[in-house]
Amino acid sequence: MNQHVFVSFDLETTGLKPYLGDRIIEIAAIPIFNGKIKRKYEFHTLVNPNIKIPAEVSQFHKLNNKDIENAPTISEVFPKFKEYISDTILVSHNIKMDMMFLDLAAKESGVLPVENYYIDTLEIAKELLDEGPYSLEYLAKKFNIYVGKSHRAYEDALMTAKLFLLFINKFGIRSLRDFIKKWRG
Template identity: 40%
Template structure:
């Protein structure tokens, strides 16, 4: 199978880890990673990864998933710095997520909490692509195994962003710009 030619967009693949699954009830971001992809290659010099001080308690069940403790995030950057970094990375790029609504909703809450407007970004969700190709939702672990990525899902932001980046690259090369860009969406903040 021939690999499809890449366009000139920079794709910033993003993943977050959180204190729980419900930002409406106070769960917040504890880790974020951004892995830029250009012309089918991960741009190592542009990678961003940071723990985040959520200013709320990290539940024990969340700590079991991502192994990030309350003491780990004590001196980490706070939400205002993280939202600023995300805004910089999203300027003139297309963000890529696996299950974008989850990450973008948490980022909206982070922006709101620090007194900023929600993000307005262009994005692609590899989960949407998987549903179109396979006819059902697929976990990132499942796609990574099938597509033979070199990284494994660990529920740490940098590892999972790398996995998502590799999945995105393989999907792009297999199906091309035409299919991938059918899934290009615009996020303009979530209605609460």
């Protein structure tokens, strides 16, 4: 597993229901190789969803309609993101939610969906830690890897990368191998 490139990623969206109209408004991804975060090769962009961001959602991640009005659309961003993550193992906290959004982004972009292997730090936390809560923000603060801001894609991707490396150091890379799964949309 040390020879694999892992990519910690996170999305911000207009809500939590992709199949009821919510869309991606920010994507951030940070590679991890040989036990190190490689920020030099990160991927980060805002996305114009061509719909309005609800005010209650803006309060959560602090992104508003003005922030994304000149951003590229998902049809422009998704093919580049898919190429960026090719042949990597994706890492995210509560990854299934993000992957559902990526499935929809693929469909809207006319591109084949993501079929990467993935590992979910939330699943690892629930299985291997003695007690919760298991939110990314709580775990980041508990393990002193909080970056001073959460609920933005870049900061959450960075905290997830740090949490993943912490889990590798705490539990060993071999014990995490069982958590790797293949996304099939």
